[in-house]
Amino acid sequence: MTLRTPWRTLVLGAIIVALGFLPLAASAYVLSVLTVAYYFAVYAMSWDLLFGFAGEVNFGPTFLIGLGAYAAGLLNNEGVPLWLCVIAGGVAALAGGVLLAVPALRLRGPYFGLVTLVAVLVLQQIVVIFASVTGGEIGLSVADVLSIDPGPNYWYAYGFMLVCGAILVTLSRSALGLILQASGQDAVEAAALGFNVAKHKMAAFCISAVFSGLAGGMVVFYMGTVSVDSVLDIAVGVQVIIAAVLGGRRTIVGAAFGAVFLILADELLRPLGQLNTFLVAAVALVTILFFPDGFMGLLARPGART
Amino acid sequence: MTAFSPRTDMLEAEPAVHLLPPRLDVSGLTKRFGGLVAVKDLSISIAPGEILGLIGPNGSGKSTAMKLIMGIEKPDAGVVRLDGTDLAGLPTHQIARAGIGIVFQHSRPLHRQTVLENIKLALLPDRLTRIFASRAIHDRAREIAERVGLGAVMQRRPGSLPFADLRRLELARAIARDPRVVLVDEPFAGLTAPELRSFSALIDDFRREGRAVLLVDHNVKGVSALVDRVVAMYLGEKIAEGSAGEVMRDPTVRRVYLGGSLETHVRDSAALQAAPVLLDVDAVSVFYGKAQALETVSLHVREGEFVSVVGLNGAGKSTLFNAISGLVRSTGAISWAGRNLAGLTPAAIARSGIVQCPETRELFGALSVQENLDLGGQHQPVSQTRDRLAWLFELFPILKSRRTQAARTLSGGEQQMLAIARALMMNPRLLILDEPTLGLAPVILEQLSLALGRLRETTPITVLLGEQNVTFALPHADRVYVLEQARIVWEGDPARFAAEAGAAYL
Numbered sequence: 001m002t003l004r005t006p007w008r009t010l011v012l013g014a015i016i017v018a019l020g021f022l023p024l025a026a027s028a029y030v031l032s033v034l035t036v037a038y039y040f041a042v043y044a045m046s047w048d049l050l051f052g053f054a055g056e057v058n059f060g061p062t063f064l065i066g067l068g069a070y071a072a073g074l075l076n077n078e079g080v081p082l083w084l085c086v087i088a089g090g091v092a093a094l095a096g097g098v099l100l101a102v103p104a105l106r107l108r109g110p111y112f113g114l115v116t117l118v119a120v121l122v123l124q125q126i127v128v129i130f131a132s133v134t135g136g137e138i139g140l141s142v143a144d145v146l147s148i149d150p151g152p153n154y155w156y157a158y159g160f161m162l163v164c165g166a167i168l169v170t171l172s173r174s175a176l177g178l179i180l181q182a183s184g185q186d187a188v189e190a191a192a193l194g195f196n197v198a199k200h201k202m203a204a205f206c207i208s209a210v211f212s213g214l215a216g217g218m219v220v221f222y223m224g225t226v227s228v229d230s231v232l233d234i235a236v237g238v239q240v241i242i243a244a245v246l247g248g249r250r251t252i253v254g255a256a257f258g259a260v261f262l263i264l265a266d267e268l269l270r271p272l273g274q275l276n277t278f279l280v281a282a283v284a285l286v287t288i289l290f291f292p293d294g295f296m297g298l299l300a301r302p303g304a305r306t
Numbered sequence: 307m308t309a310f311s312p313r314t315d316m317l318e319a320e321p322a323v324h325l326l327p328p329r330l331d332v333s334g335l336t337k338r339f340g341g342l343v344a345v346k347d348l349s350i351s352i353a354p355g356e357i358l359g360l361i362g363p364n365g366s367g368k369s370t371a372m373k374l375i376m377g378i379e380k381p382d383a384g385v386v387r388l389d390g391t392d393l394a395g396l397p398t399h400q401i402a403r404a405g406i407g408i409v410f411q412h413s414r415p416l417h418r419q420t421v422l423e424n425i426k427l428a429l430l431p432d433r434l435t436r437i438f439a440s441r442a443i444h445d446r447a448r449e450i451a452e453r454v455g456l457g458a459v460m461q462r463r464p465g466s467l468p469f470a471d472l473r474r475l476e477l478a479r480a481i482a483r484d485p486r487v488v489l490v491d492e493p494f495a496g497l498t499a500p501e502l503r504s505f506s507a508l509i510d511d512f513r514r515e516g517r518a519v520l521l522v523d524h525n526v527k528g529v530s531a532l533v534d535r536v537v538a539m540y541l542g543e544k545i546a547e548g549s550a551g552e553v554m555r556d557p558t559v560r561r562v563y564l565g566g567s568l569e570t571h572v573r574d575s576a577a578l579q580a581a582p583v584l585l586d587v588d589a590v591s592v593f594y595g596k597a598q599a600l601e602t603v604s605l606h607v608r609e610g611e612f613v614s615v616v617g618l619n620g621a622g623k624s625t626l627f628n629a630i631s632g633l634v635r636s637t638g639a640i641s642w643a644g645r646n647l648a649g650l651t652p653a654a655i656a657r658s659g660i661v662q663c664p665e666t667r668e669l670f671g672a673l674s675v676q677e678n679l680d681l682g683g684q685h686q687p688v689s690q691t692r693d694r695l696a697w698l699f700e701l702f703p704i705l706k707s708r709r710t711q712a713a714r715t716l717s718g719g720e721q722q723m724l725a726i727a728r729a730l731m732m733n734p735r736l737l738i739l740d741e742p743t744l745g746l747a748p749v750i751l752e753q754l755s756l757a758l759g760r761l762r763e764t765t766p767i768t769v770l771l772g773e774q775n776v777t778f779a780l781p782h783a784d785r786v787y788v789l790e791q792a793r794i795v796w797e798g799d800p801a802r803f804a805a806e807a808g809a810a811y812l
Contacts, residue, residue, distance in 0.1 A: 170437075171437070174437040174438055175436050175437060175438060176436070176437060178419065178426070178430065179432075181418075182416060188398070190399075191378075191397065191398035191399045191402065192378070192398055192399075192407070192408045192410070193399075193428050193483065194399050194403045194432055194483060196397075199434070200434070203434050
């Protein structure tokens with residue numbers, strides 16, 4: 001283990017640097033696929049903080065993503081500058097998340113998850129009902145975009161993912177991460193050690209909400225539009241969950257790998273048509289059934305024996 | 307003697323700790339679960355540096371009392387004073403912050419973290435703003451690890467530790483909180499003799515540090531070497547209090563654990579001795595992870611015999627029965643009517659005639675009494691089923707009058723009778739009864755006991771009964787085994803039990 005760690009860090013560092021130079025070599029198509037994958041990675045990492053560490057399953061990650069995206073998009077059309085809109089997206093997701101979580105985290109067992117699922121459906125309906133403001137099912141075009149060139153767009157996404165990832169990984173390995181894991185695994189024992197379990201779970205939910213909202217806001221200004229299909233649909237949420245579980249629960253980094261894998265596989269298998277979605281889903285199913293610790297679990301396994 | 311001379315005679319009679327104001331003072335503590343009063347008007351107090359044992363048989367309310375003190379369950383009434391401050395009804399984390407710590411029986415450490423990180427966790431403040439643990443916390447965690455004997459394994463992960471070290475880790479986490487009161491649930495369960503000694507020494511250290519300690523256990527014997535005083539509970543109430551010796555001599559405690567008068571009904575033992583051995587358990591061991599639940603247990607049951615296995619909760623009775631029924635993996639040999647049971651599925655074992663009536667009863671609550679019984683008779687020919695049903699209604703007349711009622715609306719005693727009747731519907735050659743008296747009131751026990759007596763007298767059935775209630779287990783038994791801490795420690799006929807094994811049972 002001690003011998004491996006410096007190598008692992010070195011390899012990881014090299015990959016991170018190399019990916020930074022990718023726009024110099026890769027085609028616009030490859031860059032655009034990865035750009036989407038990176039935003040997706042932030043969704044999945046935020047989700048893993050809540051599920052992997054605090055032990056709460058959020059079945060509606062798109063509730064938070066969607067709140068961020070629509071808040072950013074709507075404000076931008078009112079003339080608010082782009083970067084303020086992205087931050088407003090994070091704030092909106094936080095506010096909506098708190099409003100939802102305060103009553104929902106009191107519930108036990110699967111009910112929290114069900115509440116988050118229903119919340120997405122409610123938000124979808126609100127978007128459709130207030131179509132005159134939100135653009136309804138057609139979607140909403142925004143005034144600003146991050147860039148029209150694939151290179152800068154790639155860099156924005158890549159930098160955004162690295163910063164969010166660094167913050168989330170640091171948090172997960174901090175004292176807070178330790179208390180969250182204890183709360184998630186055995187709430188009674190955590191409370192007996194003097195930790196306010198509800199407060200810490202709430203904090204995890206808030207952090208997860210802010211990053212989901214920020215990512216939602218960024219996506220709007222990459223695509224130039226915001227629509228139910230792209231940021232609110234249950235299917236998008238399911239993709240986020242699969243990505244995080246596929247990558248490896250309670251690792252944060254794994255969730256990012258899972259997201260990139262999922263988006264890349266989806267693109268690479270596109271020529272297969274309908275079979276594509278089936279194959280990706282089948283791989284995810286097999287992984288979850290037989291390797292519940294995901295990709296990172298497979299990687300860590302040989303090291304765990306020492 | 308002048309008025310100013312010290313009253314040395316008094317000091318000798320009373321340990322010094324009693325002169326201090328109590329550190330933990332519990333009074334009038336009450337908890338109801340629906341109609342059941344789990345803890346009733348309980349009052350206990352512990353002085354600084356004192357160790358109090360809280361004992362009681364399964365279902366006596368001692369664990370609930372501990373949870374009430376810790377705030378894991380909310381009391382319906384009563385006060386829990388820590389150095390004069392009432393904590394009753396506060397959430398657990400506030401009670402923990404106020405200075406009460408608990409050592410759980412089963413620990414669930416964080417498995418991806420090292421032992422040291424697990425101890426660090428307990429040292430962290432309850433704040434969101436503290437992102438990184440300070441150097442002081444790190445050093446303190448190392449110090450605690452050394453103190454409890456985990457110094458050599460600090461960097462290992464909990465999954466690779468033996469059972470005793472996991473208990474040490476649990477103790478380390480309690481120490482880390484520096485509690486003024488420490489509650490310890492079944493301190494010595496699953497430990498070997500040397501481990502038990504070092505664990506006792508660690509708990510004894512609490513005394514010197516002026517902490518008040520509450521040890522919760524099944525019997526006095528387990529904690530007698532360590533405790534200053536013992537409080538005994540039964541059916542939610544305190545029934546005795548005093549030194550370990552006083553409580554063991556207390557007539558109420560003796561009645562609860564041993565029964566008032568141990569009746570035995572001796573049958574013609576010569577005929578039974580000649581009967582062939584039906585069930586032969588030979589050197590069977592069972593492990594649950596790292597804890598050994600059964601240690602080379604050997605016993606046999608002859609055709610037509612009624613054999614009782616008595617032992618406290620946690621002694622290994624259910625594990626033994628589950629091993630026989632094929633529900634847990636075991637080593638050693640179990641042969642049934644001359645045939646080795648190794649490798650057979652639980653269903654195959656049940657079909658071969660071993661029917662277990664589990665402690666948890668496992669009735670179909672929404673189905674009626676009649677439907678539950680019909681399900682038991684599924685695999686029997688219809689004509690036989692009818693006769694059996696008639697015979698069972700004769701054995702348990704109350705079930706006949708309740709036949710259309712849903713099983714979950716029955717009282718505890720009626721449910722137990724239904725569970726036994728359903729097992730008998732399966733026409734067993736060997737009926738295994740696992741703690742049928744669990745949670746039943748004394749008057750119900752008598753009815754159940756009468757039914758078992760009739761069963762034994764009127765049918766050739768073979769019965770293996772597991773009980774912690776000796777009064778219930780002995781009257782019908784032809785032979786008795788005593789199971790203690792995963793081992794058979796005594797075997798003999800019930801008449802000799804009180805004289806030879808009774809004392810060890812308290």
